[in-house]
Amino acid sequence: MLTPLNLQRTPRHVAIIMDGNGRWARARWLPRAAGHRAGVQVLTPLLETAGELGVETLTLYAFSTENWTRPETEVSTLMSLFLETARGKVPDLNERGARLRFVGRRENLPESVRAAIREAEMLTAANDKLDVYIALNYGGRSEIVDAARRMISAGLDPEDVNEETFARYLYAPEAPEVDLVIRTSGELRVSNFLLWQIAYAEFYVTDTLWPDFSAQEFRRAIESFSARSRRRGGV
Ligand code: IPE
Numbered sequence: 180m181l182t183p184l185n186l187q188r189t190p191r192h193v194a195i196i197m198d199g200n201g202r203w204a205r206a207r208w209l210p211r212a213a214g215h216r217a218g219v220q221v222l223t224p225l226l227e228t229a230g231e232l233g234v235e236t237l238t239l240y241a242f243s244t245e246n247w248t249r250p251e252t253e254v255s256t257l258m259s260l261f262l263e264t265a266r267g268k269v270p271d272l273n274e275r276g277a278r279l280r281f282v283g284r285r286e287n288l289p290e291s292v293r294a295a296i297r298e299a300e301m302l303t304a305a306n307d308k309l310d311v312y313i314a315l316n317y318g319g320r321s322e323i324v325d326a327a328r329r330m331i332s333a334g335l336d337p338e339d340v341n342e343e344t345f346a347r348y349l350y351a352p353e354a355p356e357v358d359l360v361i362r363t364s365g366e367l368r369v370s371n372f373l374l375w376q377i378a379y380a381e382f383y384v385t386d387t388l389w390p391d392f393s394a395q396e397f398r399r400a401i402e403s404f405s406a407r408s409r410r411r412g413g414v
């Protein structure tokens with residue numbers, strides 16, 4: 180049974196490093212693909228709970244710029260799974276009022292995946308219940324480099340470059356600052372995720388492997404956030 184939470188503060192923007200699919204599969208003598216597949220099943224209860232708790236924005240790390248170094252077969256399995264997930268889940272997300280956006284370098288993704296991204300973004304563009312960003316072929320450093328490039332192409336005067344103008348050139352300038360980063364499977368690292376946006380984010384790391392991450396644990400993470408004092412350099 181889910182207990183009602185007494186939240187003093189709900190994070191507006193939660194970003195999640197969904198890690199541990201491979202280890203989940205290995206523990207069951209299953210191929211890694213089975214872990215990725217099981218990981219997809221977590222999404223629906225997660226999004227439901229985010230809506231219930233009043234989280235406005237979720238960013239989910241699905242594929243990093245470094246994940247191309249995995250064996251070809253795993254990369255293509257992941258790409259097929261993205262397509263399958265888009266087909267299977269986007270209509271439902273749309274009905275729930277979620278607006279889907281993708282962040283990352285799209286140009287290197289297969290055309291079929293790019294088409295699915297465009298379709299999902301168009302279909303859900305007018306929704307306003309929950310903003311969901313999927314980080315696909317995403318790297319925090321690439322994002323910063325891409326922002327710098329676009330600022331230079333736009334002919335910005337160096338005098339006008341400050342934190343505020345810089346942030347306008349990021350992939351999702353409209354998203355609020357990240358309040359909480361959740362990482363599953365116990366790794367204490369950032370793995371090139373949202374480097375700019377997490378400057379003052381709180382962290383919640385759990386040993387739970389991503390396919391086992393439950394709505395209940397998501398609530399615990401939010402509760403933990405709610406009880407913290409974010410000093411932001413002050414006293
Ligand atoms: C996260 O699970 C999913 C992606 C990175 C695409 P992993 O595949 O990294 O799982 P582990 O870390 O090997 O257990």
Ligand code: IPE
Nearest residue numbers: 196197198240241242243370
């Ligand atoms: C981070 O997980 C990327 C995603 C969850 C998509 P990784 O498994 O790729 O990160 P490392 O290898 O542990 O740093």
Ligand code: MG
Nearest residue numbers: 198199200201
């Ligand atoms: Mg991993």
